[in-house]
Amino acid sequence: MKKILICDDDEAILEALQIVIEQEGFVAEVLSEGKEVAKWSLENKPDLILLDMLLSGVNGQDVVKQLKKNVELKNIPVIMFSAHPSAARMAKDSGADAFVAKPFDIKELIRVINDNLKERE
Amino acid sequence: MLQKKSTNNQDEIAIKNRLAAIVEFSDDAIIGKDMDGIITDWNLGAKKIYGYAPEEIVGKPIATLAPTYKASEMAQIMDKVRAGIAIDHHQTKRIRKDGRVIDVSVTVSPIRDSKGKIVGASEITRDITEQMQITRNLEFLAEASRILASSLDYQETLNLIVKLACPFIADWCVIEMVSEEGKREILAIAHKDPALAEWAKNSRENLLRKTGDKPALSKALMAGQTEFYPEITLEMIKGAAGDEEHLEILKNLKLTSAIAVPLRAQGKTIGVFTFISSESKRVFNRNDLYMAEQLGDRASMAIENAKLFHAVRQEQKRLNNLLANVPGVVWEAWGDPGQAKQNIDFVSKHVEQMLGYQTEEWLETPNFWLKIVHPEDYQRAAKEAEEIFKSGKIGVSRFRWMKKTGGFVWVEAHSFVVKDKTGKPIGMRGVTMDISERVEIERRKDEFISMASHELKTPITSIKVFIEVLKNISEKQGYSEVNSYLLKMDRQVEKLSNLVSDLLDVSKIQAGKLELKREEFPLEDVVSETVEVLQAMTKRHNIKTFGRIGSNIQADRDRISQVLVNLLTNAIKYSPEAKRININLYKEDGRAIVSVQDFGVGIAKEHQGKIFERFFRVYDDADKTFPGLGMGLYISSQIVKQHGGEMWFKSDKDAGATFYVGLPLAQTQ
Numbered sequence: 001m002k003k004i005l006i007c008d009d010d011e012a013i014l015e016a017l018q019i020v021i022e023q024e025g026f027v028a029e030v031l032s033e034g035k036e037v038a039k040w041s042l043e044n045k046p047d048l049i050l051l052d053m054l055l056s057g058v059n060g061q062d063v064v065k066q067l068k069k070n071v072e073l074k075n076i077p078v079i080m081f082s083a084h085p086s087a088a089r090m091a092k093d094s095g096a097d098a099f100v101a102k103p104f105d106i107k108e109l110i111r112v113i114n115d116n117l118k119e120r121e
Numbered sequence: 122m123l124q125k126k127s128t129n130n131q132d133e134i135a136i137k138n139r140l141a142a143i144v145e146f147s148d149d150a151i152i153g154k155d156m157d158g159i160i161t162d163w164n165l166g167a168k169k170i171y172g173y174a175p176e177e178i179v180g181k182p183i184a185t186l187a188p189t190y191k192a193s194e195m196a197q198i199m200d201k202v203r204a205g206i207a208i209d210h211h212q213t214k215r216i217r218k219d220g221r222v223i224d225v226s227v228t229v230s231p232i233r234d235s236k237g238k239i240v241g242a243s244e245i246t247r248d249i250t251e252q253m254q255i256t257r258n259l260e261f262l263a264e265a266s267r268i269l270a271s272s273l274d275y276q277e278t279l280n281l282i283v284k285l286a287c288p289f290i291a292d293w294c295v296i297e298m299v300s301e302e303g304k305r306e307i308l309a310i311a312h313k314d315p316a317l318a319e320w321a322k323n324s325r326e327n328l329l330r331k332t333g334d335k336p337a338l339s340k341a342l343m344a345g346q347t348e349f350y351p352e353i354t355l356e357m358i359k360g361a362a363g364d365e366e367h368l369e370i371l372k373n374l375k376l377t378s379a380i381a382v383p384l385r386a387q388g389k390t391i392g393v394f395t396f397i398s399s400e401s402k403r404v405f406n407r408n409d410l411y412m413a414e415q416l417g418d419r420a421s422m423a424i425e426n427a428k429l430f431h432a433v434r435q436e437q438k439r440l441n442n443l444l445a446n447v448p449g450v451v452w453e454a455w456g457d458p459g460q461a462k463q464n465i466d467f468v469s470k471h472v473e474q475m476l477g478y479q480t481e482e483w484l485e486t487p488n489f490w491l492k493i494v495h496p497e498d499y500q501r502a503a504k505e506a507e508e509i510f511k512s513g514k515i516g517v518s519r520f521r522w523m524k525k526t527g528g529f530v531w532v533e534a535h536s537f538v539v540k541d542k543t544g545k546p547i548g549m550r551g552v553t554m555d556i557s558e559r560v561e562i563e564r565r566k567d568e569f570i571s572m573a574s575h576e577l578k579t580p581i582t583s584i585k586v587f588i589e590v591l592k593n594i595s596e597k598q599g600y601s602e603v604n605s606y607l608l609k610m611d612r613q614v615e616k617l618s619n620l621v622s623d624l625l626d627v628s629k630i631q632a633g634k635l636e637l638k639r640e641e642f643p644l645e646d647v648v649s650e651t652v653e654v655l656q657a658m659t660k661r662h663n664i665k666t667f668g669r670i671g672s673n674i675q676a677d678r679d680r681i682s683q684v685l686v687n688l689l690t691n692a693i694k695y696s697p698e699a700k701r702i703n704i705n706l707y708k709e710d711g712r713a714i715v716s717v718q719d720f721g722v723g724i725a726k727e728h729q730g731k732i733f734e735r736f737f738r739v740y741d742d743a744d745k746t747f748p749g750l751g752m753g754l755y756i757s758s759q760i761v762k763q764h765g766g767e768m769w770f771k772s773d774k775d776a777g778a779t780f781y782v783g784l785p786l787a788q789t790q
Binding site for chain 1: 574575578579580581582583585586587589590593594614618
């Protein structure tokens with residue numbers, strides 16, 4: 001089963017996404033602290049990361065840059081999401097593989113996840 | 122031969138007699154004098170001009186006839202006579218027996234005896250006093266007109282007039298103006314001795330204070346008639362004197378003659394110009410009367426001009442004060458702003474406070490207003506000004522003006538076009554207001570909307586995800602009823618989500634941050650996709666599409682879809698009783714046009730101007746509003762505008778509405 005890491009500082013979204021993604025047949029792990037993403041990923045090697053753009057304590061863009069700099073992590077697809085108006089461009093600029101605007105349609109999100117996982121195979 | 126000679130003699134005598142008669146009765150003075158300048162001959166004309174009988178003057182020196190200051194001239198004339206030189210029409214002064222100095226033209230010719238020796242001279246004198254007076258009068262009146270035209274200050278004009286007339290016409294010249302109640306008030310007085318003039322003015326004012334009353338003008342003066350007193354009698358002085366002391370003063374002035382000329386304006390007597398002779402003992406004659414009246418006419422005109430000018434200046438001052446206190450810049454400019462040929466000819470003082478530039482800088486530098494527009498707004502402000510000028514109508518433009526000391530001010534210029542008689546625009550006038558505060562409030566509001574909509578999206582996102590979670594569970598468990606409710610819930614959350622998106626779009630448009638992802642595609646594609654989605658949402662309406670474009674447009678697919686969704690949603694919403702909605706596609710003037718026609722409530726005339734404004738909504742007969750925030754058409758029109766297109770509509774109350782979207786075709790085709 002593919003392992004997906006979800007990082008968002010909103011507990012409700014985190015919980016809901018975890019359930020939905022597990023319902024879709026993935027292993028879903030959650031983190032509310034952006035600064036732990038890289039460390040956790042090195043230890044647990046997720047197949048895909050879902051990352052919110054605005055995290056408390058750390059900027060989501062900086063997290064993506066950190067991941068993409070690391071040889072062991074740079075091939076893990078990162079999908080960013082945000083409700084911020086100009087987030088799509090910011091996500092692309094920081095090196096994210098895909099972007100989904102909040103509030104998202106779950107089917108659309110699952111489609112993007114599957115597309116990105118397929119690309120890596 | 123003798124006979125003949127005697128005949129000759131008789132002829133000679135006759136000629137001599139005739140010549141003597143001509144000389145004797147000539148109007149000119151014909152005087153004979155010897156080599157020493159002693160008068161030897163004196164005709165009737167001489168008696169008339171100089172006043173001396175022959176017996177009184179023959180044997181006296183010719184110098185008797187000249188004022189003492191002309192003695193050397195007389196000696197020079199005698200020298201010329203002795204040298205055999207004639208003098209022709211020499212203009213000079215002579216003195217009469219009564220002491221009056223007269224202007225004369227003198228011709229002096231040497232007289233020779235039969236051997237050619239000079240024995241004396243004839244002097245022909247013509248009295249040209251009257252002729253000279255006319256010339257001087259004309260010169261005086263010309264000078265008076267010139268001087269009076271040179272001043273527009275009321276008091277200065279009055280002072281100039283009295284000084285001009287004194288002592289040319291009279292020893293005392295006084296101007297009094299008539300008050301509303303017909304009382305006279307002394308305003309200017311002149312005498313050759315300024316100290317005496319000042320004294321007279323004060324004593325007159327003292328008298329008025331003492332009696333507490335200002336004498337009124339005579340009926341004749343009020344009716345515009347001149348009063349002429351060639352001789353001032355003691356009775357007249359007594360009548361004019363206020364008291365014993367005043368009478369003494371007037372007596373001492375030895376007043377001899379007076380003329381009072383009314384000063385008139387617009388058919389009414391506004392004052393009186395009085396001329397009085399005293400120490401010169403001059404008795405005014407018809408000529409003086411004529412001059413006084415002539416000067417009075419000119420003075421009336423000058424006073425009237427000064428008054429009008431004063432009134433105009435007061436009015437101008439009042440307007441300037443008024444304008445200076447308007448919390449905005451009132452301005453006027455001539456010429457076409459598009460050709461950098463606009464000259465500002467008025468700008469209100471407030472501008473100095475607003476931006477720090479002196480009004481002179483505005484007036485002296487062509488297109489100054491544009492030169493200080495913020496570089497980022499420059500092109501747009503120039504274009505908008507030119508558009509307003511060409512349209513010949515009223516226009517509003519917003520831009521930033523740079524302050525002299527740095528920084529900028531947001532302003533809103535309301536301009537209207539000034540046209541010539543043929544309707545051609547020649548200039549602009551307007552008011553430009555500082556809207557910095559308003560702009561700041563709007564900015565904060567848009568920032569708030571942006572932040573609020575962002576904040577709203579977060580819980581919506583989790584609600585949507587939880588609905589999905591529930592749907593998955595209920596599907597697995599086979600709860601079909603729960604599932605149908607969840608679908609309804611999902612649709613409502615979707616609506617909420619769209620509202621939030623609209624709010625965000627509005628704030629993006631306001632901040633000028635609406636970004637387009639342009640691509641080439643046929644408009645037909647987006648239309649059919651949208652119709653498919655919207656048809657699914659309405660059971661009552663049948664949405665039909667007619668025509669085709671056949672060329673691509675270059676546009677943001679999602680945004681164009683948003684516009685069509687908005688137009689179709691409105692068509693459905695505002696035609697609840699109708700069954701049809703028609704879409705027409707066609708090409709026109711290099712543009713792709715799509716129109717959406719409904720058969721619903723329509724738009725009343727009074728609302729038509731506001732339809733594309735933010736937060737505007739249509740109300741029906743019962744003034745009941747349809748749901749929504751009134752952002753859709755505003756967003757749509759702004760999206761179309763951003764694409765370089767145009768949106769418009771045709772509608773009548775209760776006759777439905779047709780909305781048109783015109784978009785430029787892709788360039789590559």
